[in-house]
Amino acid sequence: xxxxxxxxxxxxxxxxxxxxxxxxxxxxxxxxxxxxxxxxxxxxxxxxxxxxxxxxxxxxxxxxxxxxxxxxxxxxxxxxxxxxxxxxxxxxxxxxxxxxxxxxxxxxxxxxxxxxxxxxxxxxxxxxxxxxxxxxxxxxxxxxxxxxxxxxxxxxxxxxxxxxxxxxxxxxxxxxxxxxxxxxxxxxxxxxxxxxxxxxxxxxxxxxxxxxxxxxxxxxxxxxxxxxxxxxxxxxxxxxxxxxxxxxxxxxxxxx
Numbered sequence: 640x641x642x643x644x645x646x647x648x649x650x651x652x653x654x655x656x657x658x659x660x661x662x663x664x665x666x667x668x669x670x671x672x673x674x675x676x677x678x679x680x681x682x683x684x685x686x687x688x689x690x691x692x693x694x695x696x697x698x699x700x701x702x703x704x705x706x707x708x709x710x711x712x713x714x715x716x717x718x719x720x721x722x723x724x725x726x727x728x729x730x731x732x733x734x735x736x737x738x739x740x741x742x743x744x745x746x747x748x749x750x751x752x753x754x755x756x757x758x759x760x761x762x763x764x765x766x767x768x769x770x771x772x773x774x775x776x777x778x779x780x781x782x783x784x785x786x787x788x789x790x791x792x793x794x795x796x797x798x799x800x801x802x803x804x805x806x807x808x809x810x811x812x813x814x815x816x817x818x819x820x821x822x823x824x825x826x827x828x829x830x831x832x833x834x835x836x837x838x839x840x841x842x843x844x845x846x847x848x849x850x851x852x853x854x855x856x857x858x859x860x861x862x863x864x865x866x867x868x869x870x871x872x873x874x875x876x877x878x879x880x881x882x883x884x885x886x887x888x889x890x891x892x893x894x895x
Contacts, residue, residue, distance in 0.1 A: 685862040686864065687859065689740060690895075691717070692716065692895065696890070697713075698822060701885065716728055768783075776812050776813060780809070787872055815831075829866070833856055834853075837850045851874055865890075867888065
């Protein structure tokens with residue numbers, strides 16, 4: 640599986656998709672928020688900026704020895720279009736995937752996606768919520784179905800489960816006013832969003848079928864957006880027939 644496919648499924652959720660997926664600027668610890676950068680009509684008040692022309696670059700770290708996971712990904716807000724009569728922002732990865740984002744007073748959500756080999760965008764079966772208001776602890780939402788991106792079969796081909804398994808992921812705001820340090824700098828006033836899902840899988844002759852958790856942690860900072868994204872898919876006891884791991888995206892650069 641390529642990073643393109645990984646990013647397309649993970650957000651923004653998000654990177655969301657979201658990667659989401661994805662995925663104003665500079666709330667440095669020593670500077671404070673930069674005034675005037677947030678979109679006036681942004682319901683997230685700068686936690687998910689959609690100003691055309693802005694971009695975010697993330698370094699990708701993983702404990703997996705997997706050549707399909709690239710070391711870097713860049714997302715940008717490429718353009719603003721109209722889709723079904725609604726303002727729609729197109730977030731694009733440098734690998735060639737596009738995610739069509741809409742928003743209202745209650746949420747920011749994805750409605751379609753497209754790759755460079757597709758002439759037309761494909762509408763999602765239903766909107767996939769990236770962030771839901773209010774951004775405070777306890778706010779919860781359904782993020783749609785996710786695939787297991789890091790689980791690997793040890794003796795089968797293909798060894799991944801991306802096209803064969805799906806799980807419904809739920810999200811919630813678990814913390815606010817956090818300080819987050821990434822290669823690009825230290826940011827404060829951030830919110831943390833946690834995503835949870837599980838798959839019932841046969842992992843070994845000893846354990847048989849077990850519930851394998853799929854967990855994400857996302858950190859959004861004011862006038863910056865997504866600064867860090869972690870995804871874990873671990874098999875308890877290191878299943879004989881299946882393994883998993885962790886991948887982390889951390890912000891290394893931004894442009895306006």
